[in-house]
Amino acid sequence: MSAATAARTTAAPTIEFEGVSFAYPDGTQALDGLDLRIEPGETVAIVGQNGSGKSTLVKHLNGLLRPTAGRVLMDGEDVRAVHVARLAARVGLAFQNPDRQLCAGSVKAEIEFGPRNLGIRGAELDERVKAALDAVGLAGEVDTNPYDMGYSRRKLLAIASVLAMLTPILILDEPTTGQDARGVARVGSVVAAAAAAGRTVIAVSHDMRFAAECFGRVVVMRDGSVALDGAPAEVFAEPHWPELRAANLEPPLPAVAGARLGLGSTPTDATLVAALVELAPERG
Amino acid sequence: MERSPLVPDPGSAASSPGLPRNLGLPEYVTRRPSGFYRTLNPATKLAIAALEVVTVFLVPGWLGPIAVLLVLAVVAAASHTARALAVIGLAASPLVISIMVVNLFILPGAVDPIFRAGPIAPTWSGLWFGLLTSTRLLVFSSAVALAYVTTPVDDLLADMSRRGLGRRGVFVVGAAVQMVPRTIERVGEIMDAQRARGMDTEGRIWRRARAIVPLAAPVVFGALTEVEERTMALEARAFTAPGRQTQLRVPADRSRDRALRWAALLALAGVVVLRLSGRVG
Ligand SMILES: Nc1ncnc2c1ncn2[C@@H]1O[C@H](COP(=O)(O)OP(=O)(O)OP(=O)(O)O)[C@@H](O)[C@H]1O
Ligand SMILES: [Mg+2]
Numbered sequence: 139m140s141a142a143t144a145a146r147t148t149a150a151p152t153i154e155f156e157g158v159s160f161a162y163p164d165g166t167q168a169l170d171g172l173d174l175r176i177e178p179g180e181t182v183a184i185v186g187q188n189g190s191g192k193s194t195l196v197k198h199l200n201g202l203l204r205p206t207a208g209r210v211l212m213d214g215e216d217v218r219a220v221h222v223a224r225l226a227a228r229v230g231l232a233f234q235n236p237d238r239q240l241c242a243g244s245v246k247a248e249i250e251f252g253p254r255n256l257g258i259r260g261a262e263l264d265e266r267v268k269a270a271l272d273a274v275g276l277a278g279e280v281d282t283n284p285y286d287m288g289y290s291r292r293k294l295l296a297i298a299s300v301l302a303m304l305t306p307i308l309i310l311d312e313p314t315t316g317q318d319a320r321g322v323a324r325v326g327s328v329v330a331a332a333a334a335a336g337r338t339v340i341a342v343s344h345d346m347r348f349a350a351e352c353f354g355r356v357v358v359m360r361d362g363s364v365a366l367d368g369a370p371a372e373v374f375a376e377p378h379w380p381e382l383r384a385a386n387l388e389p390p391l392p393a394v395a396g397a398r399l400g401l402g403s404t405p406t407d408a409t410l411v412a413a414l415v416e417l418a419p420e421r422g
Numbered sequence: 423m424e425r426s427p428l429v430p431d432p433g434s435a436a437s438s439p440g441l442p443r444n445l446g447l448p449e450y451v452t453r454r455p456s457g458f459y460r461t462l463n464p465a466t467k468l469a470i471a472a473l474e475v476v477t478v479f480l481v482p483g484w485l486g487p488i489a490v491l492l493v494l495a496v497v498a499a500a501s502h503t504a505r506a507l508a509v510i511g512l513a514a515s516p517l518v519i520s521i522m523v524v525n526l527f528i529l530p531g532a533v534d535p536i537f538r539a540g541p542i543a544p545t546w547s548g549l550w551f552g553l554l555t556s557t558r559l560l561v562f563s564s565a566v567a568l569a570y571v572t573t574p575v576d577d578l579l580a581d582m583s584r585r586g587l588g589r590r591g592v593f594v595v596g597a598a599v600q601m602v603p604r605t606i607e608r609v610g611e612i613m614d615a616q617r618a619r620g621m622d623t624e625g626r627i628w629r630r631a632r633a634i635v636p637l638a639a640p641v642v643f644g645a646l647t648e649v650e651e652r653t654m655a656l657e658a659r660a661f662t663a664p665g666r667q668t669q670l671r672v673p674a675d676r677s678r679d680r681a682l683r684w685a686a687l688l689a690l691a692g693v694v695v696l697r698l699s700g701r702v703g
Contacts, residue, residue, distance in 0.1 A: 202614050226620035239615030255620030285643050
């Protein structure tokens with residue numbers, strides 16, 4: 139990434155949800171007095187059972203949905219006043235369903251769509267396309283028609299098409315759905331690279347392992363508000379399991395193993411291994 | 423053995439009157455429409471709508487549209503569909519306005535100006551012709567819409583399959599009818615996704631027009647993929663297996679339906695014959 143683009147992505151705003159409620163026109167109360175603050179550069183996994191309001195929450199961040207009560211602020215500015223197309227320069231959102239956003243006849247054109255709308259042209263555009271394709275492992279598919287690709291690769295393409303916008307805030311709605319182990323690892327490295335560049339990364343996921351391994355913070359949603367919020371080691375600690383299970387979530391395997399072995403909260407493979415090594419240092 | 427919660431408890435099912443709610447049957451089997459017009463057989467409603475449409479367009483002058491409008495108003499009030507029809511009328515208003523404007527100012531051969539202001543000269547005959555055309559359009563779309571909003575799609579399909587349309591035919595009609603609301607929903611979501619990537623769909627008209635282009639591909643491809651996937655899902659569930667299918671629910675076809683249907687079809691034939699023989703108009 140060039141120095142110029144790196145500089146542009148460092149200015150991530152602080153995000154604040156203040157008592158946000160949202161009801162769909164049919165009356166479904168999807169968000170219910172939600173409070174949440176996300177600092178610049180944080181990596182946040184939003185988890186929760188189907189219908190708990192995760193997708194609704196992230197659509198408030200780029201103004202696609204406007205709260206029926208409460209406010210969404212970015213660096214203190216109410217996003218209600220800002221056009222979606224303007225917010226798109228700051229917030230990139232890859233939707234849950236790739237088929238409802240891919241619109242071009244080739245992979246290259248698809249990735250160019252967002253940056254072009256932001257006014258990017260020429261060498262910088264080419265550079266962004268290449269970087270985004272490399273990031274998701276689709277470099278060999280520049281001229282493929284997106285509709286000839288399988289679901290998992292369309293999903294990766296949708297992520298790449300948002301990555302190329304280099305927005306200070308990157309949001310991925312269920313990026314790992316339908317991905318094999320390698321695909322999940324790819325998405326994980328996308329998250330890590332974006333975080334290293336100072337971007338705020340928010341991902342909605344049903345994959346507790348992915349949430350624990352790749353994010354610094356986990357937010358558990360239940361019935362349209364925040365039920366648990368903290369580092370993976372806090373949220374997945376044994377005392378919270380009843381609450382997790384009430385939200386139809388299972389703590390990741392290393393967390394369960396660590397608790398059973400009396401090693402404390404070990405939500406990731408690495409923390410579990412470290413705790414085990416400490417337990418039996420002579421073998422490690 | 424553990425009882426799965428999806429399997430109904432036979433005891434409770436037998437004790438409730440009529441069709442038990444939790445028999446694990448789909449909602450369209452257990453739900454019942456009510457009211458005279460709503461409970462008409464779908465084929466009857468189609469016959470009535472056909473008569474109305476033919477009357478609107480074949481009976482010349484104001485007689486056809488006004489007669490049908492009166493019938494529609496009564497039925498809509500009785501079946502509580504006036505609101506839905508009003509929404510459809512509103513949706514048609516851009517078309518109505520353009521019809522009015524075009525006819526008012528440039529009806530060919532009109533020579534009876536209401537007033538003259540330089541090159542602008544609206545005519546009486548233009549006004550009448552515009553009003554008549556708009557009324558026909560509105561009455562026509564209301565007649566079709568009334569049948570549509572009062573008939574659950576599943577009822578229409580179940581009735582057609584009982585009348586021997588065949589499974590493939592039913593599927594094609596069903597896919598076509600259901601395409602409309604699904605497409606509307608899909609367009610909304612696709613537009614959201616593109617606004618999220620900086621496509622400006624607000625503001626000037628040419629900007630919005632430009633936004634149509636990237637819409638077309640996902641709408642069309644998405645619809646095709648969906649139909650393909652649904653076809654395969656149906657095959658996987660033995661849709662084309664030989665032998666008779668069991669119908670879980672068939673909309674009633676009573677003697678009043680048959681009487682109404684024959685009356686509507688006879689009247690329709692009558693309008694066509696009178697029109698062709700030149701006796702009307
Ligand atoms: N367009 C809509 N109209 C009406 N209700 C909706 C709409 N979209 C979502 N809902 C409802 O709002 C609630 C929250 O939906 P949302 O999509 O935010 O949940 P989610 O947590 O993303 O679920 P999932 O894990 O299934 O993606 C659900 O009850 C859902 O049925
Ligand atoms: Mg969702």
